Amino acid sequence: MKRLTIIAMSLLLANSFWSCEKDDICPEGTPTTPNLVIEFYDAANPETLKPVTNLGVVASGFSTGFPYNGVSKITVPLKTNEDQTILQFIQNGSDTNPNNDNIDVLTFNYSRNDIYVSRACGYKTVFQLTEDPILTDDSSLWILSRFVTQPNIQNENETHIKIYF
Structure with missing residues (x-):
């Protein structure tokens, strides 16, 4: 009896793997x-x-964000549930002394489109920037200019915005 139970469980387990469809798992790299x-x-x-x-790059309403050091290219997420993301770009923001922080605030406005990928992967959101990022004016701006080079954000293979400082 015990042997029949083990065989039945083995067949059940094997059957569950065989009945798995290729679109039940979202492939890495999708x-x-x-x-x-x-x-x-x-x-x-x-x-x-x-x-x-x-x-340091910190989203509005958050106290921690993304630290960058010694790079000329970064990637940052946009909100998928709103048409605007406000980010603080903090010069000296990833060091240990908050007294030397210089905060410039950029507002990114865009439209969103949800695209169906597959049953396993669900949807992805792509963005269309509607204007150059808006720089909130203050007395000590370190970002001197910025503009959109590619308004269609469909992948991370190209630069979307250039910032000059």
Whole structure:
């Protein structure tokens, strides 16, 4: 009797794997909701990429965010449930001294489109930037200019925004 139970359980387990469809599991590498790709440039020499040092990027309403150091290209997520994302770009924001932080606030406005990927993967959201990011004016801006280079955010293979500092 015990042997029959083990055989029955083995057949049941094997059958569950055989009945699994290929679209029951979202394959690794399947395109998902893309992040916004931003490149940083030297304002004095606009063709030259310029690495950012101790940059912190924090979404409005959050106390922690993404630290970047020594890179000229970053990716940041946009909100998939709203048509606007507000991000603080904090110069010296990823170091340990909050007294030297210089915060510039950028507002990204866009439209969203949810695209069905598959039963296993669900939907992904793609974005269409509707204007250059809005820079909130303050007395000590470190971002000197910015503009959209690719308004269609469908993947992370190209730069969407250039920032000059």
